[in-house]
Amino acid sequence: ILNVEQSPQSLHVQEGDSTNFTCSFPSSNFYALHWYRWETAKSPEALFVMTLNGDEKKKGRISATLNTKEGYSYLYIKGSQPEDSATYLCASYSYNNNDMRFGAGTRLTVKP
Amino acid sequence: NAGVMQNPRHLVRRRGQEARLRCSPMKGHSHVYWYRQLPEEGLKFMVYLQKENIIDESGMPKERFSAEFPKEGPSILRIQQVVRGDSAAYFCASSPERPSTDTQYFGPGTRLTVL
Numbered sequence: 001i002l003n004v005e006q007s008p009q010s011l012h013v014q015e016g017d018s019t020n021f022t023c024s025f026p027s028s029n030f031y032a033l034h035w036y037r038w039e040t041a042k043s044p045e046a047l048f049v050m051t052l053n054g055d056e057k058k059k060g061r062i063s064a065t066l067n068t069k070e071g072y073s074y075l076y077i078k079g080s081q082p083e084d085s086a087t088y089l090c091a092s093y094s095y096n097n098n099d100m101r102f103g104a105g106t107r108l109t110v111k112p
Numbered sequence: 113n114a115g116v117m118q119n120p121r122h123l124v125r126r127r128g129q130e131a132r133l134r135c136s137p138m139k140g141h142s143h144v145y146w147y148r149q150l151p152e153e154g155l156k157f158m159v160y161l162q163k164e165n166i167i168d169e170s171g172m173p174k175e176r177f178s179a180e181f182p183k184e185g186p187s188i189l190r191i192q193q194v195v196r197g198d199s200a201a202y203f204c205a206s207s208p209e210r211p212s213t214d215t216q217y218f219g220p221g222t223r224l225t226v227l
Contacts, residue, residue, distance in 0.1 A: 034215065043116075043203065043218035044155075089155065100145070100216065104154035 004092050006103035013080050014111055020076045021106040023090030027071035034100065035064055035075055036089040044089060047075075080110040114139070116206050116219035117186075124225045131191040131198070133222045137206030144187040145216060146172075146179060149201040161187060194226045 005024045013019050025033060032051045036044040048057040053068040061078045077084055087105040094101075117136040125131050137144050146158040157171040161181040172179065176194075181187040191198055201223050205216035 036218075043220045044205075046215040046217070049215055091155075100157060102147075102155040102157070 004090060004101045004103040006088075006090060006106050008106060009104070010107040010109070012109045012111065015080060015082060017080050017110075018076065018078045019080055019108065020074050021088065021108075023073045023075070023092075023103055025071050025073070025090070025092035025101070025103075026094065027068060029095040030068050030071070030092065031095050032093040033066055033068075033073050034091045034093070035073070036091065038087040038089055038105065040086075047088075075106075077108070080108070082110045082112050084108060085110045116141075116204060116217050118202075118204055118219035118222050120222060121220060122223050122225070124227060125194045126227050127195055128193050131194050131224055131226075133189040133191075133202050133204075133224070134186040135189070135204035135206075135219055136186040137204075138217055141206035141208050141217070143207045143209065144181050145205045145207075146187075146189050147203045147205065149203065149221075151200070155203065158189075191224075194224075196226050199224055199226045 007022050032049055034049050035047040037047050038044040048064045050066040055066040057064050063076045066073045075088055087107045089102055089105045091100040091102045116138055119134050123131055142163050144161045147155040148158055149155050159172045159179045160168040163181055164183050176192045178190045201221045203218055203221045205218045207214040207216045
């Protein structure tokens with residue numbers, strides 16, 4: 001994988017459903033993986049930064065895992081609420097880059 | 113502690129004019145990044161600057177685009193002779209250290225429309 005890829009591109013769930021989505025990133029020279037939450041008309045807001053293989057982070061109903069060997073991270077939302085509706089971005093930082101490579105995001109819509 | 117500030121929030125330019133976008137990082141942050149979001153696309157890295165230095169401009173078009181982060185004052189992204197394809201949202205972010213493990217804090221963005 002050369003770029004950061006996120007799937008699915010969009011997701012519609014009912015309030016109360018649990019959901020998850022994937023971020024795939026280049027595993028060579030990997031240093032850190034960032035997750036951001038981006039609401040419409042606002043700026044991206046940091047959720048997690050993970051660096052170690054097997055890392056798990058949790059913030060309320062949202063959690064994330066990291067597999068650096070195979071180059072993927074999962075973001076989970078338990079019991080989705082309408083206020084969780086946003087685009088969730090992941091970004092990978094590599095040793096040989098000075099930039100953060102962002103995925104295109106997963107757009108989540110939670111229906112009441 | 114004010115967050116990252118960008119101005120203007122909306123900018124309209126005619127083809128051929130110059131666009132200047134400003135970014136004031138969070139207090140204590142010496143690293144600034146500029147990103148562009150084209151319609152229906154994700155965030156694309158453009159340039160990474162520290163005070164008075166461009167560290168990485170590999171994502172910035174070679175012509176018409178330039179960026180600076182002077183010792184005093186905000187970071188400026190300058191687009192000369194704008195074309196319609198430059199219409200996009202431009203976001204800047206700042207961090208206290210390199211973005212290896214430090215979170216980047218984003219500004220609200222400047223939406224550039226080229227007529």
